Amino acid sequence: MDTPAGYLHWGFILISIPNLLLIGLMVVLFALALVIPLPGEKEKP
Amino acid sequence: MSSWTARAREGMAKRLPMENLLPDRQPYYVGSWVYVFGVVTIAALVLTVLSGIILALAGPDWWHISAAGRFFNSVHFWSVQVFFVFMVLHLWGQYFMASWRGGRATTWMIGVVIFAISIAAAFTGYLSQQNFASQWIAVSAKDALNAAGLGAFFNVLNFGQMYGIHVVLLPVAIIVLVALHILWVRMKGVVQPIESPRPPTRSTSEEV
Amino acid sequence: MQRKPATSQGSMPTIRTVPYDLLKEVAIAMVGCLVLVIVLAAALSSPDVPSVTIQSWAQADPVDFTTTAANELAGSTTSAGYGAPYNNADAGQTLGPIAPSKWAGVRQPVDGANDFVINPLTHASVGDSQLTTALTAFQAASDTQKTGWLTAYAKALGDAKVQDGKVTVASGDYGAVPVLMDRLLTVARSGGLDGLLLSSGHFYQTDFTKPLLFMADGSYLAGLADQQHLSGSQWGMMNETGQYPGQSWLWLYTVWYQIPPFNTAPNGDLLVIILMGVLTLGLLLVPFIPGLRDIPRLIPIYRLIWRRYYQEEARG
Numbered sequence: 001m002d003t004p005a006g007y008l009h010w011g012f013i014l015i016s017i018p019n020l021l022l023i024g025l026m027v028v029l030f031a032l033a034l035v036i037p038l039p040g041e042k043e044k045p
Numbered sequence: 046m047s048s049w050t051a052r053a054r055e056g057m058a059k060r061l062p063m064e065n066l067l068p069d070r071q072p073y074y075v076g077s078w079v080y081v082f083g084v085v086t087i088a089a090l091v092l093t094v095l096s097g098i099i100l101a102l103a104g105p106d107w108w109h110i111s112a113a114g115r116f117f118n119s120v121h122f123w124s125v126q127v128f129f130v131f132m133v134l135h136l137w138g139q140y141f142m143a144s145w146r147g148g149r150a151t152t153w154m155i156g157v158v159i160f161a162i163s164i165a166a167a168f169t170g171y172l173s174q175q176n177f178a179s180q181w182i183a184v185s186a187k188d189a190l191n192a193a194g195l196g197a198f199f200n201v202l203n204f205g206q207m208y209g210i211h212v213v214l215l216p217v218a219i220i221v222l223v224a225l226h227i228l229w230v231r232m233k234g235v236v237q238p239i240e241s242p243r244p245p246t247r248s249t250s251e252e253v
Numbered sequence: 254m255q256r257k258p259a260t261s262q263g264s265m266p267t268i269r270t271v272p273y274d275l276l277k278e279v280a281i282a283m284v285g286c287l288v289l290v291i292v293l294a295a296a297l298s299s300p301d302v303p304s305v306t307i308q309s310w311a312q313a314d315p316v317d318f319t320t321t322a323a324n325e326l327a328g329s330t331t332s333a334g335y336g337a338p339y340n341n342a343d344a345g346q347t348l349g350p351i352a353p354s355k356w357a358g359v360r361q362p363v364d365g366a367n368d369f370v371i372n373p374l375t376h377a378s379v380g381d382s383q384l385t386t387a388l389t390a391f392q393a394a395s396d397t398q399k400t401g402w403l404t405a406y407a408k409a410l411g412d413a414k415v416q417d418g419k420v421t422v423a424s425g426d427y428g429a430v431p432v433l434m435d436r437l438l439t440v441a442r443s444g445g446l447d448g449l450l451l452s453s454g455h456f457y458q459t460d461f462t463k464p465l466l467f468m469a470d471g472s473y474l475a476g477l478a479d480q481q482h483l484s485g486s487q488w489g490m491m492n493e494t495g496q497y498p499g500q501s502w503l504w505l506y507t508v509w510y511q512i513p514p515f516n517t518a519p520n521g522d523l524l525v526i527i528l529m530g531v532l533t534l535g536l537l538l539v540p541f542i543p544g545l546r547d548i549p550r551l552i553p554i555y556r557l558i559w560r561r562y563y564q565e566e567a568r569g
Contacts, residue, residue, distance in 0.1 A: 001297055001298060001300070001495050001496045001497065002300070002302070002494070002495040002496070003495065003496065004480070004481065004482075004495070004496075005482075005492075005493075005495065005496045005497075007482060012511050012512065013488075014482075014487055014488050014511075015488065015491070016482065016491070016492050016493075016498075016499065017496075018493070018496055018497060018498040018499070019491060019492070019498050019499055019501050021498075022126070022130065022498045022501055023501055025130075026130055026133065026134060029130075029134060030079075030134055030137055030138070032078070033077065033078035033079045033081070033082070033134070033138070034077070034078075034079065034554065034557040034558060035557065036078055038076055038077070038078065067275060067276070068273065068275065069272060069273060069274065069275070070270035070271065070272055070273055071270060071271065071273040072268050072269070072270055072271075073268070073269045073270060073271045073561070073562070073565075074268075074559050074561065074562035075273070076271075076561050076562075077557075077558045077559070079558050081278075081282070084278055084279055084282040085282050085285070085286060087279070087282070088279070088282040088283045088285070088286035088287075089286050089290070091283065091286075092286060092287060092290055108301075109301065109303075115298060115299070115301070116294060116295070116298075118299050118301075119293070119294035119295075119297070119298050119299040120290055120291065120294045121299075122294070122299035122300075122497075123289075123290045123293040123294050123297070123299070124286070124290045126293075126498055127286060127289060127290060127293075129501070129502050133502065138558070140539070140548075140549060141549045141552065141554040141555055141558070142549065142555055142558060143546065143549040143550065143555070145539065145540035145546070146540075149540075150540035150541070153539065153540055154537050154538075154540075157533070157536050157537045157539075158537070160536075161533060164502060164503070167500060167502075168500075171500070174301070175304065176300075176301050176302055176303060176304050177302040177303060177304050177305055177477070177494065178300065178302060178483075178493070178494055179304075180304055180305060180465060180468070180474065181474065181477075181478045181483050183461075183465055184465055184466075184468070184469040184474065185478075185483075185485060185489070185490070188522050189522040189525065189526055191335075191337065191338060191345070191354050191522075192345065192346040192353065192354055192520070192522035192523040192526060193353050193354075193522075193523065193526045194353030194354050194356055194357035195353075195357070196338055196354070196357070197337065197338035197354070197357035197358060197359075197360035197361065198357070198360065200338075200361055200460070200462060202460070202461050202462040202465045202466065203459065203460040203461065203462060204459045204460070204461055205459025205460065206459075206460075208459075237268075238555065238559040238562045238563070239549065239550055239555045239559075
């Protein structure tokens with residue numbers, strides 16, 4: 001874990017892969033929270 | 046003159062009766078995973094504080110020289126990451142629910158202040174690491190703080206000052222504000238869903 | 254039907270409620286979070302790149318060390334020309350009449366030539382008659398003479414050679430400067446300068462201003478930071494050493510440093526601070542800002558969050 005991280009360089013954006021993965025994970029978590037029903041709920045047609 | 050104590054008690058009981066502080070029922074519309082982000086943020090904060098207490102007990106050098114110390118530092122590090130992840134998810138959720146409606150602006154504002162103070166707490170934490178990262182963060186951050194006139198009073202190159210602020214002052218501030226944030230949520234109840242669009246004269250902040 | 258949350262202060266009719274165990278939810282969140290954090294900590298550990306010392310700097314790059322020390326004597330380093338809170342050499346960053354650093358004043362006085370070079374050498378001159386002589390000669394010289402020596406020496410350092418950790422330059426008229434620089438390098442390589450700069454005559458000390466400012470005046474620390482993508486122009490504020498996530502939440506703060514005018518303006522820091530202050534205030538006051546507070550209605554993510562409610566309402 002101590003070796004240097006990879007970086008994504010896109011235009012003026014320069015982001016580390018760990019940070020990119022973390023932010024990507026956050027977006028995925030938010031989207032999932034929006035659509036996944038709570039346990040015990042049934043989606044009505 | 047009536048009793049201050051009685052008036053305080055009655056005022057508190059009126060503003061936040063026990064059934065609202067510790068309810069066992071909630072409006073049926075509170076049914077989304079988005080509602081979970083807040084409590085996970087609090088859970089992460091508790092872990093951050095607990096691991097921080099252990100690190101403080103053992104002193105700032107311990108985690109560099111002991112495997113157990115390194116482990117507790119790692120718990121502290123990752124609980125901070127989890128804290129920020131879920132705090133920001135909670136912020137996104139509350140924003141898109143316009144949760145400040147119905148007299149809840151104070152709750153929102155307390156939340157933003159917690160966010161700002163948490164950033165300061167993380168910053169002083171990074172400065173307290175006593176490794177290369179804290180050296181670099183200190184010499185880099187000093188320029189912005191000096192430009193703002195704050196560097197004269199908060200010397201980021203002064204480890205003792207930053208450590209004390211990180212370990213005592215900011216955790217107390219965060220815990221007090223989080224407690225107030227929770228109390229406000231319980232006092233006002235969970236905000237209701239946004240109703241169907243109204244004519245332009247009514248704005249989102251006014252409707253109930 | 255009026256819709257208000259079920260609170261005892263409301264005299265309004267209540268909305269349908271469902272059972273809910275608050276403390277159980279808290280407990281589940283605590284356990285889930287604990288497991289997640291323990292797994293991450295055990296599997297990935299945490300970053301800990303060891304600190305740089307003045308000793309390691311002097312050993313790794315003696316020419317940069319010596320150049321920095323000579324520049325301190327000449328008063329040409331970043332810290333020497335910084336301004337408040339260290340000295341009055343510069344007015345500091347301003348925006349029109351706004352001059353916060355100047356208003357705050359010189360509260361952490363630092364005199365690079367004396368603090369980083371002369372005073373440590375004075376301590377180190379005990380039993381070293383050659384050093385004592387050189388110090389006396391340097392301090393007795395006129396400012397013009399000092400400038401002459403230092404300018405020539407700095408130029409010669411461009412072609413300096415390193416042998417056995419020591420720095421040698423082509424011969425020239427440098428006065429007492431080479432002896433001072435040589436001795437300072439020796440003290441630094443032995444580790445003594447770390448202690449001298451930190452303690453500054455006291456026993457207990459937690460203020461690392463002097464050793465850090467001295468190191469920051471050189472290129473070694475910045476070079477290491479650059480390798481780890483920690484520099485300001487590399488979005489460094491967000492990054493962490495190694496493969497660890499950094500402080501992603503600082504993205505909006507650091508983005509400004511990557512673009513004009515902030516990345517080239519001499520008062521760039523002040524501009525960013527003011528801008529971020531305004532934006533933070535904006536976030537705080539969202540409930541009161543028309544437009545900003547209406548976006549949730551315009552981007553109807555809420556329809557997903559409360560879809561059960563809207564479905565039941567539609568059914569009547």
